Amino acid sequence: MTHAPKWRALIAFDAGALSDQGETRLARHVEDCDVCQRALAEIQAFDTVARETRETPPVVDWSRMEVALRREARTQSQAIRAARRRRSWKVPAAVALAAAAAVAVFMIWRTGPEPELPLAEEVAPEPTAPAPIPSAGDQVEGTIVALAGTPAAFRGDDRHPLELGDALMEGDRIEVAARQALHATLGAGAAIALEGAAELTAEVLRADDMEMHLHEGRLSSAVRHGEPFTVVAAPYAIHARGTRFRVERTDGVVTVTLEEGQVSVTREGETVAELEAPARWSSSPETRLASEDPVAVETPGSEPGSLVLELPASERFVSWQVDDAVLPAGAAGALLLAAGEHTLLGFDVEGDAYETRLALMDEGLTLDERTLTAIHDEPVVGFLSPEQIQDTVRPTVRLLRSCYERDLRRTDPNLGGSYTLRVRVARNGSVRRVTVSTEAELPHTLRNCLVRHASEWQFPAPEGGPVTFDLPLNLRTR
Numbered sequence: 001m002t003h004a005p006k007w008r009a010l011i012a013f014d015a016g017a018l019s020d021q022g023e024t025r026l027a028r029h030v031e032d033c034d035v036c037q038r039a040l041a042e043i044q045a046f047d048t049v050a051r052e053t054r055e056t057p058p059v060v061d062w063s064r065m066e067v068a069l070r071r072e073a074r075t076q077s078q079a080i081r082a083a084r085r086r087r088s089w090k091v092p093a094a095v096a097l098a099a100a101a102a103v104a105v106f107m108i109w110r111t112g113p114e115p116e117l118p119l120a121e122e123v124a125p126e127p128t129a130p131a132p133i134p135s136a137g138d139q140v141e142g143t144i145v146a147l148a149g150t151p152a153a154f155r156g157d158d159r160h161p162l163e164l165g166d167a168l169m170e171g172d173r174i175e176v177a178a179r180q181a182l183h184a185t186l187g188a189g190a191a192i193a194l195e196g197a198a199e200l201t202a203e204v205l206r207a208d209d210m211e212m213h214l215h216e217g218r219l220s221s222a223v224r225h226g227e228p229f230t231v232v233a234a235p236y237a238i239h240a241r242g243t244r245f246r247v248e249r250t251d252g253v254v255t256v257t258l259e260e261g262q263v264s265v266t267r268e269g270e271t272v273a274e275l276e277a278p279a280r281w282s283s284s285p286e287t288r289l290a291s292e293d294p295v296a297v298e299t300p301g302s303e304p305g306s307l308v309l310e311l312p313a314s315e316r317f318v319s320w321q322v323d324d325a326v327l328p329a330g331a332a333g334a335l336l337l338a339a340g341e342h343t344l345l346g347f348d349v350e351g352d353a354y355e356t357r358l359a360l361m362d363e364g365l366t367l368d369e370r371t372l373t374a375i376h377d378e379p380v381v382g383f384l385s386p387e388q389i390q391d392t393v394r395p396t397v398r399l400l401r402s403c404y405e406r407d408l409r410r411t412d413p414n415l416g417g418s419y420t421l422r423v424r425v426a427r428n429g430s431v432r433r434v435t436v437s438t439e440a441e442l443p444h445t446l447r448n449c450l451v452r453h454a455s456e457w458q459f460p461a462p463e464g465g466p467v468t469f470d471l472p473l474n475l476r477t478r
Contacts, residue, residue, distance in 0.1 A: 009165035010036060012306045014043050016363075029163075140187040140205045142168030146325045148311070148333030149180025149196070164308060164334045170205040174198075176217065179330050186210060189227035193220040193325070203232070220246040222324075225261075236272070236283060239264045243277070255282040280402075305338035308364035316369065317346040317354070318448065337364075346372050347451075349444045353433065375432060382462030384425065389469065392459050400473060403449035421454055421471040429459040432466070 013026050030036045144166045151162045154173040168174070168184045176182050180196040190210055194200050198217020204210055211230045212219060223229040225242030232238075233249040243261025247254065256265060258279045265273040265281060273281050311320055311333040320327050322344050327333045329346065339360055346354045346369065354372035358365065419442075424433040434454040436447050450473075 007039065007165070007167075009163070010040050010043055012165075012308075014040065138207050139170050140189075140207055140210070142184045142186040142202070142205065143336075144168060144182065144184050145191075145305075146183035146193075146327060146333065146335040147181065148327040148329075149177060149331035151176045151180060151182040151194070164336055168202055168205075170202055173201045179328050181327050181333070183325055183327075183335075189224045190229055191222045194218070195220070195328075214247055214249050216249055218246060218248045220244075223261075235267050237266045239266065253282065253284045256280065305336045305360075307337050307339055307360045309335045309337050309342075309344075309358065309360065310364065310366040311335070312367065312369070314346075314369055317348055317372075318444070319347045320367075321345040321347070344372070347448070349447070352435070382425075382427070382465040382467035384459055384462050384467050384469065388460050389471070392457050393471065396453060396457070399453045400450055403446055403453065406446075406449070419450070419473045421450065421473060422468065423454060423457070423471055424466065424468045425459050425462055426466055427461060429461045431455050431457050431459075 009026055010030075013023060013030075016023075030040060144162055144164055147162060147164060152159050152175050153162050153166070153168075154175070155169070155171065162174075162182065168186070174182065174194060176194050176196040176198045178197040181193065183191070183193045185191045186205060187207070189207075192212065195218045198219065199215040200217075200219060201213040201215070203213045209228050209230075211232060212221070214231055214233045219231060221229065221231065221240070222244045223240050223242055227241065229240045230237055231240075231247045233247050233254045236254045238245070238247055238256055240261065240263045243263055244259040245261070245263055246257040246259075248257075249255075256263065256273075256275065256279075258275045258277045258281075260277045262274070262276050264271055265275065275281055309322065311327065311329070313332045314329040317329040320329050320333070322335055322337070322342055325335060327335070337360055339362075342358045342360065344356050344358055344367065346356075348354070353375045355375055356367075356371040356373065358367070419436055419438045422435045422437065423431060426432045431454060434451045436442060436450055
């Protein structure tokens with residue numbers, strides 16, 4: 001069985017930038033992996049050459065430089081004479097300018113003492129061809145930047161568990177089990193998050209074209225403006241150029257949730273829908289308004305970090321959020337983060353939020369969930385008018401109702417539809433906390449869906465400071 005070397009992890013290992021746990025795990029892997037042993041040897045050889053290069057000052061061969069410049073000047077002079085014979089005034093001027101530039105460069109290089117130049121004996125080397133510039137159609141290599149559980153990759157008939165920092169290659173088929181997740185960056189132009197139970201094939205990974213085939217499950221994508229990106233969820237194809245969206249394929253039903261930008265949905269080359277955010281579309285009328293959580297995926301364009309944050313499996317929390325990445329907390333996970341301070345949020349089954357500050361400097365760390373503390377609210381002293389609350393909430397009522405309708409269909413046909421949201425708003429108008437109360441028992445999937453949509457509200461800044469209000473909801477279908 002073969003796989004692509006874990007370059008980022010190996011570089012961090014060679015530099016001593018991994019945590020003790022990460023270093024032990026990677027060292028154990030390298031012992032049994034010939035591919036990674038060779039890659040680590042190449043990294044160490046490169047470090048040796050780079051160090052020797054820095055320590056040894058370059059030597060300028062003045063004789064070769066003058067020979068090359070004289071040959072170039074002779075060629076330019078012949079070109080000038082030929083151009084004069086053709087009575088063209090444009091070409092000589094340009095060639096003379098090039099020759100003058102060459103002489104100017106030569107004069108700059110010749111500052112300081114010079115050795116004697118035996119021109120008759122020296123022969124200038126033939127110029128080497130420049131390194132090829134990557135074309136638009138070159139393959140792009142993705143990088144696994146976050147995962148929960150043990151997602152696996154298939155290359156041909158070979159299957160191997162994916163680890164943080166592994167490469168995602170064109171043609172790879174990825175499987176993620178239930179309550180697991182995988183996040184990957186695809187070059188500088190796109191990022192994806194695959195949530196269980198899901199199966200995906202990276203059909204095309206090129207600089208000028210990316211195409212993901214979603215066989216089952218949920219795929220969230222963030223695409224930089226202008227980058228062509230397609231998700232095929234047979235028999236539909238969703239085309240985007242700069243957007244954040246999610247595609248779900250469950251039991252043959254395809255649903256698209258568009259958070260930013262625009263996408264078009266086609267079937268057999270025919271356009272069936274043009275969407276502009278915020279929007280939702282489904283191939284089944286019964287699920288057209290079905291809504292899930294907000295699209296949670298890394299913003300493309302930044303290099304993945306090199307420090308590892310280990311996330312042990314938790315019985316207390318249901319999900320973690322670090323920057324733009326959201327991972328289930330029920331399975332052990334990990335993220336690649338840049339050095340610096342990060343805020344980690346944990347959400348429990350009640351939808352209550354807890355937070356902790358993480359300082360990653362020279363090495364990674366393992367989360368201790370005992371460091372998370374509840375997000376406390378400031379004293380309630382402010383005021384929002386009913387009109388201000390109504391103007392913010394009304395455009396999103398359909399999203400709250402879709403949470404209810406999803407659970408009504410999937411979990412409990414007799415589910416009650418009357419709830420009260422207690423919303424706490426900070427001084428700047430952002431929502432600090434949402435709790436849901438009801439007389440009947442509430443499914444945790446419905447509670448989380450309501451809390452997450454309500455947490456996205458942005459109110460005007462309350463007069464006088466923070467404010468808390470109760471919002472009654474009647475989500476029964478009409």
